Each structure stands twice: as C-alpha cells, then as structure tokens.
Amino acid sequence: MTPDDHQPYIVLLSIHGLIRGHNLELGRDADTGGQTKYLVELARALGANAWVGRVDLLTRRVDDPTVSADYAQPRETLGANVQIVRIDCGEAGYIPKEQLWDSLDSFADSTLEYLKQQPRLPDILHSHYADAGYVGVRLASLLGIPLVHTGHSLGRSKRRQLLAAGHSKEALETRYHITRRIEAEETTLGVAERVITSTQQEVQEQYALYDHYRPEHMRVIPPGTDLQQFYPPQADSPASLMQAELARFLTQPDKPMILALSRPDPRKNIVELVSAYGESSELQQLANLVIVAGNRDDIRDLDSGAQEVLSDILLTVDQYDLYGKVAYPKHHQAHDVPDLYRLAAASKGVFINPALTEPFGLTLIEAAASGLPIVATDDGGPTDIIGNCRNGYLINPLDRADMAAKLWQVLTSNQQAWETLAQQGLQGVRHHYSWQAHVEKYLAELRPLMARTEATAAAETLPPVTLKRRKQLHHDRALFSDLDQNLLGKPEALAPFLTALQDNRRCVLFGIATGRRLDAAIQLMKRHRIPLPDVLITSLGTEIYYAPNLLPDTAWERHIDHLWNPRIIRRVLDGIPGIELQAKRDQSRFKISYFINPEIAPDIQQLNSLLHQEGQAVNVVQAFGQFLDIIPVRASKGLALRWVADQRDIPLERILAAGGSGADADMLRGNTLAVVVANRHHEELSELVQEGVNIFFATRPYADGILEAIEHYQFFQSCEISA
Incomplete structure (x- = not known):
C-alpha cells in the first residue's frame, strides 16, 4: 500500500469510539455516532479518487471482551489503497473519550513510530474531534506536516449545553475534563492550516467562541450523502413493512404523502405543521400527512419536552379531527428511513422540514437524493440546499398559511413540474452533496497545503509554531433587552443598534427577554430582521433558549418547577371579576395568562393574598395595564437573567438591562446597569425613579434609548477585542 511520490498520502486521525468498516455500531454509546460513519465513508471516498495514492484511518486499538474482536485487529482493509490502522493507546480496554486524555501522549508517540516506519511520511494529517486534534498538533509540529482539523462538536458549545441541562461546573471538570478539552481545541485551531x-x-456561531478563531482558515464543505442508500423508488420495488405500518392509520393510503421526519423536539415545529394541515381542507383532500417523530413505547416515559410535543400532536389531530388522514407510527428503524423517502416519492408527495431553526438539514439532502421535492424553513442550512438543488420552496415556519400554500404548490404541480423538481434535486445532490463532490472540494483545499510543504521540504529546520490568542476567553459583558417595548417601535433606530452589537459581538453577549412565547417572539424577530440573539428568554422568564440551535435550558425548567401547581392557581382565580383567561395559544407550561380590568379586578396585593391563602407562592406580573400573568415564584425576567449570568460567569455589574414595562422591573433592579427607555409605561415603572443609582432614564425612545445608555455607561469602550 505504497503510493508513488506524486500521489498524496493522507492520514485521518480519529481516536475514540469503535470504528470498523462494516456494521458500524452507531448509537452504541455517545462515542460511536455519526463521526465514525463520516470517517469510514470519507476514507473510502478519498481512496476512490484517482488522484489520491493512499489513505490511512488511524484509530485506537481496543482489546476488550465486552466489544467485538474486530476492534483489536491492527489492520482492516477498506479498499485497494485504504485501511484502518489501530494503534495502542494506554490501557487495552474500552474507555470513553473523556477518560482518554492521559493516554493521548502514548498514542501520539506510537503513531509517530508507525509513520516513521512507512516508505514516506504523509502529505496531510486530518484530525477529527478534540482528542485527535491534540495528537495531530504534536505530530504536525514534530514532522512538519500540514494539519487539517474537523471539530464535529466543540467544547465551548458542549459546556453550554451541559450547564443548560443542569450539570454543575465541578461535574464538567470531574466527568468531562471540559477545560482540558477546550484548551486542546484552542491549540488545534491555532496550529491547523x-x-x-x-x-x-458553525463558523460564525461556534468556532467564533474561540480565541484562535481564524475564519480565513475555515472552509465549509457539507458532508457527503450515501447515494447507494438514498435513491429514487424503483418500479419493481416490493411492498415494505413500513408501507403496511402507515396504511394502518390512513383511510386512503394511496394519496400523495406529506412526510416530516425529526426528533420530538419543540424546535422542530411539528405541531405547527399539523395545525397548518388541519386548517387546510384542500390539503386534507389532496394528501395524507405522515409524522415520524422518534420512537416510543409510552409517551409518559419520555422526557418532558418529547412528552409535550407528542401529546400536542395527538391533541391537534383530535382538535381538527384528522383521523384517517395523519399517520404517526410509534417505531421505526434506521433502515426504514430511506424507505420512507421512497414511499413519499412514489406517491408524488413532498418532504417538509418546518423547524424553527435548522443549522444544516441532512434530511433535506436525503429526501432530495431519494427523488422527493422539499419544503423547508427559511432559517439556516435549507436556504443553501434549496438554492443549490432548486427542488422546492422555503417557508416561514411560523406562518401556517405560507406552509400550506407551498405544500399545495408542490402537490398540485402537473406531472412534468413535479418531475422537474425531483430531477433537479437528484442533480443538485450529485453535484453538491455526494461523496464525490465532497472529496473534490476537500482535495481542492488540500492541494495548496501540500504544494507549500513540497516547496519547504528541503529546509533543515522548521520555524517554531507561534500562537497568538485573543485577550478574553468568553463574553465579558452582556446586554439584555425587552422585545416589543424596546426594539420594535422605531425601525430606523433598530439598524444602528444591531450594527453596534455586531461590531462588539465578540465581547458582548446579546439577550432578548420577552413575555411572548418562543414561536411568537421568533416570528416578530423574523418580521423585523432581528438576528437570533445569543440568549432568548421567553414567556416572562420561564423559558431560556441558547443560540444557535435554540437549545432549551432544561436545568432552569427543573429549577422553577419548585412549588408550581397551575391547577390550583386556575381554580383560585376562576370567576374573579375583571379577570379573564387568555386563549390557549398564549398559555405555556409555566405561565398562566389573563386579561385584567384594573377598575373591576382586585389589585395585585389582594390577588397575591388569595393565592397565599391556598398555599401558592408565585410571581404575579401586571403589564401594560391589561395583562396579568402568574408564573412560578422562582421565575421572572430578572431571575432568568441572573441565572444566565451565573452560567456564563458574567458579573451583574457588566450587564446592561433595558426595559420599559412592569414586566421588566426586576431585570432593572439590583446591581445590573439599567436603562428605562423614554417610551416606558410610566405608571408601572414609576417606583424605579426613586430606586438604585444604576438606573438610567433615557431621553430617547426604543432602540435609540438603548444606544443612549450605551454611551452613558461607556459600555463598549472597555471591550477587549483583538484585531
């Protein structure tokens, strides 16, 4: 397996997990997931390219009776010029990636010895994940070989996710060695060419969190799609088990299929799709709706988010009486997924991804490769996919009429128009998203690196690697603002405010705190072209979401659930004069919303007294003179802000909070820097005039008032941003 001197020798490094060339144990544990499949397929695709001479995929040798003996074999052939090479790494047994750090130097030394034994050194090292990045830096520095890196997931983002899930900072160090991982990623990003x-x-929202953020060294190359697995339906395809499973739900199973496939996650917006279908009698007559949302035995056994989504799907089906028109199977296997796409394509149907936000959109590519036109959210990756493939339409995921109209447009196309969309999707996937296309773009990036290496190969010594880091590790301050009262009232002021934020985004975390539900807040932001903030606090501080994927803070949910009993609260307030429950769409799990007529209803103190008499400790919030909200005692905008500040290690003295109504009051009190905009709701915030020195009353309204406060506090002046 020796390439000639003119054919590149590429080494891929992926240390953790269980990697073999057949029957990959995807999902066996957190270490054996999509990365392992990507590496094996990339290695094979590189080897199939005539320009490439040799590919070695180097991984850890695992000799453990609890796993297959395959993983103890030193070599495994993947192709004529491609092999997996397994190298000893500390102890022989299978251990998770978080426990590998102390063994990585041993792996690096053994890998160095292996490479020196080869007829010639590799032309490129490509490390995958932080542990391989650590090894790759050592090897690249010793051998003078260019290092390419793919993070797959990043420690800073992982840290945020784990904190949002309720893990303590101490646990992150003990169990995940998160600081060690982040430091390895920093060094890798500083060295990788x-x-x-x-x-x-990923570049803008995840890698930008790092000190060694160098966007000029980053290249976006979408992963390839397995066209042998995802392909259009064949005329002689036999009936499948999945086809029979769907038919159990449907009165007319031969109608075109509207297919949605995702996790049962609120961010996937499936309930909105069911509602859009339920409100369109034309769609119901024309097509069936098929919802494949994970696997379940009993909804009650799932986590709270999945429970809520699946329960809402069933309730919405019942609300619109969609029985016989909607299929929602309980189980499916990985091998059923290509079959689902082909069933939808054979029915002349359409695939839809209505997610609130979608960073990439792999299901859209799989659907396109299966000959199925698509409809997708206008946020994130789908814009590129539809732009490249020209096989469907973008939608506003919170506009049911738009969603229904675009589905109708695909389904009512004449045969030739539908086939055109399908064929354009097939061509677009082959050109942009096949493994061949991925490898061609990949090699185009490697050629200049290898040319530079050849030009300097005769040098006796290599210059030492010098790393220049930005001065700060994290956002060192934050700006939180209400949505309606602060940002939306004066469009001409919004643009300069957003520009100022963008210019300082590396040191200023931007958060929006609103009384609106998540979907309503996003719809308003889309309408006014406000980008997704770093943190979105919704429903009066009862929900916290983090960019870029609207990750919910489940630890916060568990925290505020303390002493919360909405059933008793509704019973206590039921029938009180001047108080009327708002519509269901304005309610949420931790917020009970009413309209209030202050001239008739009891005042806030009396309402609190009634609730206290029933043992209910809650926060009662009145805003704009007509809205009354009951939320958990541990929840509010101000408490949510402080929770985020603690998670991100940002002192309150470096947080500028902007508000204008009674719902903002506790966000403005205390040690935060605060501004009350000039268009404030005076009566509700009048008490603040006599309170704390850190409250600045702007003379200008809306975003202009926030800009005035930024000048007053010299808020951006001390930000440390390197050139």
Whole structure:
C-alpha cells in the first residue's frame, strides 16, 4: 500500500469510539455516532479518487471482551489503497473519550513510530474531534506536516449545553475534563492550516467562541450523502413493512404523502405543521400527512419536552379531527428511513422540514437524493440546499398559511413540474452533496497545503509554531433587552443598534427577554430582521433558549418547577371579576395568562393574598395595564437573567438591562446597569425613579434609548477585542 511520490498520502486521525468498516455500531454509546460513519465513508471516498495514492484511518486499538474482536485487529482493509490502522493507546480496554486524555501522549508517540516506519511520511494529517486534534498538533509540529482539523462538536458549545441541562461546573471538570478539552481545541485551531466545517453557521456561531478563531482558515464543505442508500423508488420495488405500518392509520393510503421526519423536539415545529394541515381542507383532500417523530413505547416515559410535543400532536389531530388522514407510527428503524423517502416519492408527495431553526438539514439532502421535492424553513442550512438543488420552496415556519400554500404548490404541480423538481434535486445532490463532490472540494483545499510543504521540504529546520490568542476567553459583558417595548417601535433606530452589537459581538453577549412565547417572539424577530440573539428568554422568564440551535435550558425548567401547581392557581382565580383567561395559544407550561380590568379586578396585593391563602407562592406580573400573568415564584425576567449570568460567569455589574414595562422591573433592579427607555409605561415603572443609582432614564425612545445608555455607561469602550 505504497503510493508513488506524486500521489498524496493522507492520514485521518480519529481516536475514540469503535470504528470498523462494516456494521458500524452507531448509537452504541455517545462515542460511536455519526463521526465514525463520516470517517469510514470519507476514507473510502478519498481512496476512490484517482488522484489520491493512499489513505490511512488511524484509530485506537481496543482489546476488550465486552466489544467485538474486530476492534483489536491492527489492520482492516477498506479498499485497494485504504485501511484502518489501530494503534495502542494506554490501557487495552474500552474507555470513553473523556477518560482518554492521559493516554493521548502514548498514542501520539506510537503513531509517530508507525509513520516513521512507512516508505514516506504523509502529505496531510486530518484530525477529527478534540482528542485527535491534540495528537495531530504534536505530530504536525514534530514532522512538519500540514494539519487539517474537523471539530464535529466543540467544547465551548458542549459546556453550554451541559450547564443548560443542569450539570454543575465541578461535574464538567470531574466527568468531562471540559477545560482540558477546550484548551486542546484552542491549540488545534491555532496550529491547523485548514478547519473543515459543514455549515457557515458553525463558523460564525461556534468556532467564533474561540480565541484562535481564524475564519480565513475555515472552509465549509457539507458532508457527503450515501447515494447507494438514498435513491429514487424503483418500479419493481416490493411492498415494505413500513408501507403496511402507515396504511394502518390512513383511510386512503394511496394519496400523495406529506412526510416530516425529526426528533420530538419543540424546535422542530411539528405541531405547527399539523395545525397548518388541519386548517387546510384542500390539503386534507389532496394528501395524507405522515409524522415520524422518534420512537416510543409510552409517551409518559419520555422526557418532558418529547412528552409535550407528542401529546400536542395527538391533541391537534383530535382538535381538527384528522383521523384517517395523519399517520404517526410509534417505531421505526434506521433502515426504514430511506424507505420512507421512497414511499413519499412514489406517491408524488413532498418532504417538509418546518423547524424553527435548522443549522444544516441532512434530511433535506436525503429526501432530495431519494427523488422527493422539499419544503423547508427559511432559517439556516435549507436556504443553501434549496438554492443549490432548486427542488422546492422555503417557508416561514411560523406562518401556517405560507406552509400550506407551498405544500399545495408542490402537490398540485402537473406531472412534468413535479418531475422537474425531483430531477433537479437528484442533480443538485450529485453535484453538491455526494461523496464525490465532497472529496473534490476537500482535495481542492488540500492541494495548496501540500504544494507549500513540497516547496519547504528541503529546509533543515522548521520555524517554531507561534500562537497568538485573543485577550478574553468568553463574553465579558452582556446586554439584555425587552422585545416589543424596546426594539420594535422605531425601525430606523433598530439598524444602528444591531450594527453596534455586531461590531462588539465578540465581547458582548446579546439577550432578548420577552413575555411572548418562543414561536411568537421568533416570528416578530423574523418580521423585523432581528438576528437570533445569543440568549432568548421567553414567556416572562420561564423559558431560556441558547443560540444557535435554540437549545432549551432544561436545568432552569427543573429549577422553577419548585412549588408550581397551575391547577390550583386556575381554580383560585376562576370567576374573579375583571379577570379573564387568555386563549390557549398564549398559555405555556409555566405561565398562566389573563386579561385584567384594573377598575373591576382586585389589585395585585389582594390577588397575591388569595393565592397565599391556598398555599401558592408565585410571581404575579401586571403589564401594560391589561395583562396579568402568574408564573412560578422562582421565575421572572430578572431571575432568568441572573441565572444566565451565573452560567456564563458574567458579573451583574457588566450587564446592561433595558426595559420599559412592569414586566421588566426586576431585570432593572439590583446591581445590573439599567436603562428605562423614554417610551416606558410610566405608571408601572414609576417606583424605579426613586430606586438604585444604576438606573438610567433615557431621553430617547426604543432602540435609540438603548444606544443612549450605551454611551452613558461607556459600555463598549472597555471591550477587549483583538484585531
């Protein structure tokens, strides 16, 4: 397996997990997931390219009776010029990636010895994930070989996710060695000459968190799609088990299929799709709706988010009486997924991804490769996919009429128009998203690196690697603002405010705190072209979401659930004069919303007294003179802000909070820097005039007032941003 001197020798490094060339144990544990499949398929695709001489995929040798003996074999052939090479790494047994750090130097030394034994050194090292990045830096520095890196997931983002899930900072160090991982990623990003990512969003929202953020070294190359697994339906395809499973739900199973496939996650917006279908009698007559949302035995056994989504799907089906028109199977296997796409394509149907936000959109590519036109959210990756493939339409995921109209447009196309969309999707996937296309773009990035290496190969010594880091590790301050009262009232002021934020985004975390539900807040932001903030606090501080994927803070949910009993609260307030329950769409799990007529209803103190008499400790919030909200005692905008500040280690003295109504009061009190905009609701915030020195009353309204406060506090002046 020796390439000639003119054919590149590429080494891929992926240390953790269980990697073999057949029957990959995807999902066996957190270490054996999509990364392992990507590596094996990339290695094979590189080897199939005539320009490439040799590919070695180097991983850890595992000799453990609890796993297959395959993983103890030193070599495994993947192709004529491609092999998996397994190298000893500390102890022989299978251990998770978080426990590998102390063994990585041993792996690096053994890998160095292996490479020196080869007829010639590799032309490129490509590390995958932080542990391989650590090894790759050592090898690249010793051998003078260019390092390419793919993070797959990043420690800073992982840290945020784990904190949002309720893990303590101490646990992150003990169990995940998160600081060690982040430091390895920092060094890798400082040394790597190219960083390969799947989306531009990764570059801007995840890698930008790092001190060694060098966007000029980053290249977006979407992963390839297995066209042998995802392909159009064949005329002689036999009936499948999945086809029979769907038919159990449907009165007319031969109608075109509207297919949605996702996790049962609120961010996937499936309930909105069911509602859009339920409100369109034309769609119901024309097509069936098929919802494949994970696997379940009993909804009650799932986590709270999945429970809520699946329960809402069933309730919405019942609300619109969609029985016989909607299929929602309980189980499916990985091998059923290509079959689902082909069933939808054979029915002349359409695939839809209505997610609130979608960083990439792999299901859209799989659907396109299966000959199925698509409809997708206008946020994130789908814009690129539909732009490249020209096989469907973008939608506003919160506009049911738009969603129904675009589905109708695909389904009512004449045969030739539908086939055109399908064929354009097939061509677009082959050109942009096949493994061949991925490898061609990948190699185009490697050629200049290898040319530079050849030009300097005769040098006796290599210059030492010098790393220049930005001065700050995290956002060192934050700005939180209400949505309606602060940002939306004066459009001409919004643009300069957003520009100022963008210019300082590396040191200023931007958060929006609103009384609106998540879907309503996003719809308003889309309408006014406000980008997704770093943190979105919704429903009066009862929900916290983090960019870029609207990750919910489940630890916060568990925290505020303390002493919360909405059934008793509704019973206590039921029938009180001047108080009327708002519509169901304005309610949420931790917020009970009423209209209030202050001239008739009891005042806030009396309402609190009634609730206290029933043992209910809650927060009662009145805003704009007509809205009354009851939320858990541990929840409010101000408490949510402080929770985020603690998670991100941002002192309150470096947080500028902007508000204008009674719902903002506790966000403005205390040690935060605060501004009350000039268009404030005077009566509700009048008490603040006599309170704390940190409250600035702007003379200008809306976003102009926030800009005035930024000048007053010199809020951006001390930000440390390197050139």
